[in-house]
Amino acid sequence: MRMPALVVLLTGLSAISSQSQPQEGDLIATSSYGGNGYVVYLNPASPQSLTSLVRSTNPASWVRMAANNTDVTVREHVWPPGGTQLVSYVPNGTSRFLVRGACGLSGFELDHDGRWVGVAAGISTSLGSFLGVHEATGAVTTLFTCQYFSATDVAIDRDPGGMPFAVSAIRCNPTTCEWGLVWNDLQGRETWLLPPAGSWGGGIELHPRSGDYILPYYLAKNAGSPCVARVSRAGVVTTLVSFDATAARVTQDDHVWLSGTAGLLQYDLSGNAVVTLVPHRPPGSFGSGIEVYGSRRLVCEQPPAAPHSVTVTVQSRKPGDAHQTFQLACSVARRPGLRFANGEWLDLDVNHPLFALTALNLAPSVFRGFYGTTDARGNATATVSLLGGWPPNLGLTIFVAGVIYDHTGVRTVTNTHWFVAN
Numbered sequence: 206m207r208m209p210a211l212v213v214l215l216t217g218l219s220a221i222s223s224q225s226q227p228q229e230g231d232l233i234a235t236s237s238y239g240g241n242g243y244v245v246y247l248n249p250a251s252p253q254s255l256t257s258l259v260r261s262t263n264p265a266s267w268v269r270m271a272a273n274n275t276d277v278t279v280r281e282h283v284w285p286p287g288g289t290q291l292v293s294y295v296p297n298g299t300s301r302f303l304v305r306g307a308c309g310l311s312g313f314e315l316d317h318d319g320r321w322v323g324v325a326a327g328i329s330t331s332l333g334s335f336l337g338v339h340e341a342t343g344a345v346t347t348l349f350t351c352q353y354f355s356a357t358d359v360a361i362d363r364d365p366g367g368m369p370f371a372v373s374a375i376r377c378n379p380t381t382c383e384w385g386l387v388w389n390d391l392q393g394r395e396t397w398l399l400p401p402a403g404s405w406g407g408g409i410e411l412h413p414r415s416g417d418y419i420l421p422y423y424l425a426k427n428a429g430s431p432c433v434a435r436v437s438r439a440g441v442v443t444t445l446v447s448f449d450a451t452a453a454r455v456t457q458d459d460h461v462w463l464s465g466t467a468g469l470l471q472y473d474l475s476g477n478a479v480v481t482l483v484p485h486r487p488p489g490s491f492g493s494g495i496e497v498y499g500s501r502r503l504v505c506e507q508p509p510a511a512p513h514s515v516t517v518t519v520q521s522r523k524p525g526d527a528h529q530t531f532q533l534a535c536s537v538a539r540r541p542g543l544r545f546a547n548g549e550w551l552d553l554d555v556n557h558p559l560f561a562l563t564a565l566n567l568a569p570s571v572f573r574g575f576y577g578t579t580d581a582r583g584n585a586t587a588t589v590s591l592l593g594g595w596p597p598n599l600g601l602t603i604f605v606a607g608v609i610y611d612h613t614g615v616r617t618v619t620n621t622h623w624f625v626a627n
Contacts, residue, residue: 231249233495234268234494235267235493236493242261249471267279270500270501275295276294278340303321304345312356317505321340323335333353335370348391352395354377358407358408360409360418362411363602367416384401398436407421414474432448454497501520517533519619529579532576535589536555539553553621572587589603
């Protein structure tokens with residue numbers, strides 16, 4: 206996978222502005238130069254000010270908001286001896302290693318059980334493995350062996366009618382390696398949406414409003430310049446924009462930020478138009494990973510040791526969301542959702558009976574604390590009890606999201622996370 210370099214001008218931290226920590230809505234980008242890794246951030250409304258969050262001795266690639274929605278988790282390459290590691294960085298620059306040296310760990314995403322899920326490469330042309338890395342303890346679990354060599358990125362889907370994991374996968378033979386888009390279930394069975402007959406090596410991002418996948422750096426075999434593609438669940442490919450990108454991040458207001466060789470590009474997915482391009486200053490100052498700070502506003506955690514109890518944490522970093530009213534809801538799907546006046550989407554099936562049951566707080570003994578007030582940090586906690594009242598062996602994914610509001614209306618809409626009613 207291509208790793209655009211962070212230019213030498215940024216190796217001197219004194220040349221970059223400094224502030225206490227990134228703010229909600231800032232863009233987090235990763236890059237590498239001269240064997241070092243960099244995590245930088247900027248306010249897209251005033252992109253002339255670029256701030257270094259951390260400088261590491263290891264090249265950095267994918268980046269995600271940590272489970273607490275304050276720290277950022279970064280995949281780093283370790284040379285020598287090789288392999289990758291996940292590191293969680295506090296905004297003040299201190300770090301905590303989640304796992305060291307997991308061979309070839311790919312892009313990663315946070316599942317409902319407190320684990321980051323990613324694909325580890327096989328040796329030579331052998332098969333790779335799905336790994337789960339526990340966010341709190343760093344414990345590594347092999348979930349299953351996949352039928353391809355490795356991956357560049359993973360998106361957790363869990364929509365009805367599909368499989369839990371969508372992967373930009375790499376399948377190799379003794380002479381060549383090719384990329385494709387594949388679904389995996391929890392047993393390692395797979396369905397190829399885009400067979401490995403073309404070439405694309407970027408990330409993958411789920412678009413929750415449609416169920417489509419956003420694929421940066423899509424390049425069909427014998428085609429022209431790389432582009433950003435949108436792929437439906439039926440495997441239909443639509444070109445969004447001709448832009449040499451590596452990673453993507455969809456926002457609650459239905460835009461996607463793309464990290465590419467020309468800079469950071471914002472694209473309106475509803476209007477199908479480029480909004481803005483934040484160019485490199487100087488060229489090459491952004492790299493492979495892209496994240497929006499504060500975007501993990503809601504997290505579900507269902508510990509494997511106690512799967513009957515789910516903790517739902519609300520954690521907004523948006524100024525003014527402290528001491529405000531919140532309301533959560535559940536549904537069995539993300540669509541059709543609801544767009545509020547502030548432009549943000551609630552990605553829940555609002556027509557399902559479970560949505561009304563939870564949004565109107567009609568089952569408070571099961572869905573506890575789904576309505577209340579955030580604390581001084583914009584946080585709140587709710588729980589779901591799966592003891593009794595649920596059909597046995599249901600195996601159904603339940604999606605959770607919510608809103609924070611005041612007398613003027615909805616201020617903030619959370620992302621959607623999930624748990625599994627077993």
